[in-house]
Amino acid sequence: MIEAVGLTKRYGDKTAVYNLSFQVRPGAVTGFLGPNGSGKSTTMRMILGLDNPSAGQVTIGGYPYRKLPNAPRQVGALLDAKAVHGGRTARTHLLSLAQLSGIPARRVDEVLGVVGLQDVARKRSKGFSLGMGQRLGIAAALLGDPQVLLFDEPVNGLDPEGILWVRNLMKSLAAEGRTVFVSSHLMSEMALTADHLIVIGRGQLLADMSVQDFIAANSAGFARVRTPDTEPQLREKLATALAEAGGHVLPEQDGALRVTGLALPRISDIAHETDVRLWELSPHQASLEEAYMRMTQGAVDYRSTIDQKVGLQQPLPPGAQPQMPVPGQGQPGWYAPPPPQQGGQPFAMPQGQQGQPGQPAQPPAPPQGPYGAPAAPAAAPAAPGSAPNPYTQPAPAAAHAPAVDTTKPEDAR
Template identity: 60%
Template sequence: MIELRGLTKRYGEKLAVDGLSFTVRPGIVTGFLGPNGAGKSTTMRMILGLDAPTRGDVRIDGKHYAQLQEPLNHIGALLEAKGVHGGRTARNHLLCLAQSNGIPERRVGEVLEMVGLTAVARKRPKGFSLGMGQRLGIAAALLGDPDILMFDEPVNGLDPEGIHWIRTLMQHLAREGRTVFVSSHLMSEMALTAEHLVVIGQGKLLADTSMSRFIEENSRTYVRIRTPEPERMRDMLIAEGLRPSPGEDGAMEVEGDDAARIGELCAAERLVLHELSPQRASLEEAFMRLTAETVEYHAHTGPEAVAAEPASPAPAWGADWNRGKDGKG
């Protein structure tokens, strides 16, 4: 378990981490999200004792990192995959780590096999690709068979097979009862991997909740409908207390997720449907919505992206779309 209480880090005038308090619990994969500059890497460095907090406290199973005897047996971490001695072979790099933490030599071969680097164990990492460097960093994190694992951008440079492998590995480790804490900017992958989310922005905690609740609370859910009889459909929905609005491609949208009820109403009224589909936001959409005001570094595709956007055109179905036949709302 990792526990943060009021964790704060200031670099001169820059407040990088601002009073973070949360707990990373065993048995689930916890995702750590935030825009660039949000303070994720600084937080992870303080967990490992690489940076000292300005205020607050962080503990690993009740102890500060510096108090851990043979720390690789307690927590394994991947923060910087290229942080290895380029002159040592991959095997010797891991062997030095093992010897410094009382880990048996046989474990080196086991983790090399686990991450798929046995064939290059005698090669120097300075010649490794980004993906191979990531695998070596993951091997180092696994070396002590720790109960806590922490990964910063673990899928960087990995091919699809490697991404699937690390996702499966993290979920397997969590099912064994370990604490797994992972930071990534690849939202589609995080959505498949994590069960719980901690989200920060400008150093402050924005969310500490389950994946499903995070998406539900930070996104729009609606039912998309396409029919060759839009006027009859609109009138029927309004009569049932629903408020349809125009969508893309001539479809209409109804807030909420009660597609089954709408389908039953259409069947009762013998209304033809070409599409009836619940629409739920992705993790990326929910994340963008929550963190929109905390993004520190904005990019633009060109000069036209900086200019104010033109006003949206009026709905194709007119201003009376949500009104009844008498023109009243």
């Protein structure tokens, strides 16, 4: 088991990781998620003893990595697939690692077969593709048959067959009772591979929970409703009736309606009562990607200036949206979570929170537009002293945490 307690790493006046505490338990694949510059790679380097923490500690099986006897036979890691001498063959590279750790030479041929590189074992690694380099790095991690495995972007450069192979490999390793810690930016793959998630942003813990709980805590299910495209007046009629029944209705770009607050049978009954034909009535469960984007968008440092126009994230139903005096509030797709809480709790804005110390009072709810959606405010130039733009300014840090600046050395990703 990997355990971090109060883990902090500073580079001069730059804080890469702050007060990070979590556990990675055996028998499950634990996904490690966070935006670029959130401190994932720095955290992994501290786990492996490559960087010393400024405060706190991290242990593997109760011991720091550097105090583990014959650590390569207990912990395997893939952090950089390019960390191979280009003049060495795949077999020579693995053989040198095996000799340094007292691992029998026959194990080299075994892991080459596991990762599918047996046919190119005697070719120099400088001619390997990115995917072949990833396979060689995974082979090096498996060389000592360790009980703890760390992988940083293991599917980078792999084709679909290779991605499926890595997914099955991770699951099989966890099923054997090993501790598997995987960092990745591919949300669709994490949804299929990981059992548990640890999410960080700006070096702080945002969530520590199962995949299912993470999606449920950071998304809202909705019903997708479609009426005949040739009769737009029916869509307007149904939207009005659903809003009067207590539902929250948002139009989608393809003409369908996104409805929350009403069960599917109730939506069907309302359509029948208003004499509106339905072409579609289906439930929708948010994906891991949608839930991840909703949670971490306040911790993203590098954001395109067109994001606020595109509206990639749909707003939550009324009562679930935080009300913050920032430009763009009420626009389609606008959402900004409050600062992360300690202890791995998901974002949650207390209902009716007004006038917190050090914060301006909450403004009244924005006027309602069509279908019950918040009306977009009129465009106006920002006045001096106005609130910062959330798309160009970092989210405020927790009151007890120092400001975190992720413009740090290359290893802090």
